[in-house]
Amino acid sequence: MQILEIEGLNSGYGKVDVLLNISFTMKVGQCFGIVGPNGVGKSTLLQTIAGAIKPKSGSIKLLGNEISGKNPEDIVRSGLALVPEGRQIFSGLTVMENLQLGLTGRVDKKTSHQAVEQVAELFPVITTHSKQQAGLLSGGQQQQLAIARALITDPKVLLLDEPSLGLAPNIINDLFSNLSRILEAGTTLLIVEQRANLITKFADEILVMRDGLIQARLNKIDAQDENKLKEAYFGAGVKK
């Protein structure tokens, strides 16, 4: 069953076009990784899907419903949440207050209590540091909180922008093991990640972006072939 369908998506900032005719579809429970050099539009793609940037044209469908051009607050209620680059936690509020804000975007309020318990089980920081000011958490803990806060909105599709950025290797391992559990629970994941070796092992498919376009769509086996990935990443003419 298709959960996310993107067709002919064009987006950018003012007169600058960043995304050019992006099209792909995802099925329920899949995980896609997006890789590519800096400045090719990976984050812009996630922000456009999440409604933070209005697309110039094209279609974004979530569970068959058009969400293109809708406000971020409406999109999150439709079942799509974004964990932005840099986490964007509310540093002046406590951990639990951050989490509570996530409940604003949750449609099913009756199960809010269970949802908090579930994410607290997945991310212990919520229980152990509930009273602590979020800005005082370590980078890894802040990332846990950012993901937990997005999960609490009950998303069908979770977008993550550079989740491993600035984290120590052991923390990254923990993070991806948590993402595995989220995936197993049936949430569809779309992850922008600079660490290609990490995401190619984790995701079902890899979208390689360059110059605002999806240059290649690689399955798990092809994505782990270094030469194929390099060719897609840097273009033709790469030494093999």
Place this chain on the structure above:
Amino acid sequence: MFTKSLVKGLTKFSFAELFIPLVVVASSSLWLSGRSTSLLLFIKFTLCYLMMVLSLQVFVGNSGVLSFGHGSFAMVGAFVSGLATAPLMIKQNAMALSNLWQPLVDFKLNLGMSLLASAFAGGVFAAFTGGFLMRLNGLAAGIATFALLGITYNILFNNNHVGPSNQALPGVSQFSNLTLPLVLVLLAMIMVYFYNLSRAGRTLRATREDNLASRGLGINIIRVRWMSFTFSGVLAGLAGAMYAHVGGAVQVQDYYLGFTFYTLAMLIVGGSASLWGAVLGTVVVSGVSQILLMWEQSSPVFGITIHLPIGTRAIVIAGMLVVILLWRPNGISNGSEIKLPNFLRKIKAS
């Protein structure tokens, strides 16, 4: 387990955070007002300013959006309460009121009801204008609220169908003692404190920290800001009415640029993010201002007389503002509510 952990993690009601500011305001007001008639008048005006600063704290402090427009709500509140309590004879016979719209001539309420009406008018005006203004962010929002102040001032200042235009509306009934203004301010402090603790207050503070992340969590920024703007409009309307009932007259100029600057300075000097900041800022700026005013008039303060040139007061307050913004941008309170002193906390814990 969840309920406990949730409650533990939320900023909760603290008796000291609310009780200490209430005691400070109540005790200092009662003590000082009993010392002389001029101090009683000073305290009454200071309570009006505190009401206005509380209004600004609710919106500016929580949303981070600067508003120069709250003077508009105070103006409207003052006019409503003034027109409701001014004697019919004055409204019918005063030259400045000769063109007053007949329903306003007939508009008559007692003091208590007029205060309610002014709060309602301030809230309705804020709700209406907020519907447009809350769509703006940052500098644009600040400038638009300034435009609102200019529009309201010019309508009320130049139109004698709704008021006495550039004249004063005399004969407004005055507070007979300190009780009513003090009770109103204490009630407002309690409401503001609980608003700041509430989910609505927290949500608004989240939008101040990160606009985009808030929307990404399903928060409708326009709506949460509008609610806060409306609530602050209620308090500003009440502040304007109180000011009129202390002075015994309504003059539109009283709520314009000087009033706006003075009350914003109080908020910033004390710290916009907390109730304690609003109280501290009002007390410090009012106190300094009153001392300097007396010295400008060559009157003694605690037996000391200094001859200061006229205008010193405004320069010093502006200077205080700059110093605070440079060295303590979160205000004297550092953006926090007051905490019990360490030794008292230890006693409480033991």
